[in-house]
Amino acid sequence: MKTHIVVGGTKGIGKSTLESLPAEDQRISISRNIPDHPIPGVQYLQADVQTDDLPEIVEVDSITYCPGSINLRPFKALKRDQFLEDLEINYLGAIKTIQTYLRSLKVRENASIVLFSTVAVGQGMPFHSSIAGAKGAVEGLVRSLSAELAPDIRVNAIAPTVTDTNLASRLLRDEKARENIASRQPLKRIVDPSEIGAMVAFLHSNNARSITGQILGIDAGMSVVRN
Numbered sequence: 156m157k158t159h160i161v162v163g164g165t166k167g168i169g170k171s172t173l174e175s176l177p178a179e180d181q182r183i184s185i186s187r188n189i190p191d192h193p194i195p196g197v198q199y200l201q202a203d204v205q206t207d208d209l210p211e212i213v214e215v216d217s218i219t220y221c222p223g224s225i226n227l228r229p230f231k232a233l234k235r236d237q238f239l240e241d242l243e244i245n246y247l248g249a250i251k252t253i254q255t256y257l258r259s260l261k262v263r264e265n266a267s268i269v270l271f272s273t274v275a276v277g278q279g280m281p282f283h284s285s286i287a288g289a290k291g292a293v294e295g296l297v298r299s300l301s302a303e304l305a306p307d308i309r310v311n312a313i314a315p316t317v318t319d320t321n322l323a324s325r326l327l328r329d330e331k332a333r334e335n336i337a338s339r340q341p342l343k344r345i346v347d348p349s350e351i352g353a354m355v356a357f358l359h360s361n362n363a364r365s366i367t368g369q370i371l372g373i374d375a376g377m378s379v380v381r382n
């Protein structure tokens with residue numbers, strides 16, 4: 156039986172990841188809140204990754220780090236503190252999580268880490284300077300750690316386009332906004348978090364034993380298709 160830690164398993168992509176991981180495995184969510192409707196079989200632990208020590212867990216097969224941000228503003232309106240906030244939650248939180256559980260991961264076979272980037276790192280998009288910088292740091296971390304931790308631990312990231320979660324609720328605020336965003340995606344759709352959760356579960360599975368150092372776009376074609 157494997158043990159999977161999902162930091163941020165109460166909502167969005169983290170919740171979908173817990174739903175996709177094998178029910179016979181031990182699935183642990185760490186987040187600031189406990190959900191009103193927990194997934195049966197999932198253990199929920201409470202911690203703020205930015206301010207608290209993370210709970211001790213001795214044997215860990217996988218880590219998925221989900222906390223993130225979407226602060227879209229013109230570059231000239233962004234203050235240093237806003238860049239730091241994006242780095243804290245997207246990048247330094249992931250580093251803290253990996254450092255906390257690295258020893259527990261190293262003793263397991265086919266251990267795996269999945270982090271999150273965004274399509275806006277590989278594609279220049281206006282108003283994304285802060286988040287693209289923070290997620291660019293995540294992509295650098297993924298490539299560097301995948302080299303440093305091989306062959307013991309695989310490290311990958313998923314780079315989504317707009318995905319239907321709480322985090323994107325301001326962008327997807329009404330039907331008109333949803334249609335507008337969908338129309339800009341080559342596949343003319345908004346990604347559902349279940350699609351990403353299924354990919355995370357695959358990346359943590361033994362079928363992904365040969366995949367490391369990859370940034371996988373789940374982006375309705377945004378990163379490569381022009382139409």
Ligand SMILES: NC(=O)c1ccc[n+]([C@@H]2O[C@H](COP(=O)([O-])OP(=O)(O)OC[C@H]3O[C@@H](n4cnc5c(N)ncnc54)[C@H](OP(=O)(O)O)[C@@H]3O)[C@@H](O)[C@H]2O)c1
Pocket residue numbers: 162163164165166167168169185186187188189202203204205220221222223224225245271272273274314315316317318319320321322323
């Ligand atoms: N949704 C999109 O359109 C989109 C697009 C590109 C990239 N991404 C990336 O994909 C990842 C997942 O996004 P999402 O949309 O699923 O986000 P979400 O809906 O905001 O969910 C984030 C999860 O992280 C937890 N969390 C937030 N801050 C935390 C903290 N300080 N300590 C512990 N847990 C914390 C939240 O639970 P609590 O509030 O209970 O703590 C929640 O379970 C993020 O890295 C995001 O940047 C998302």
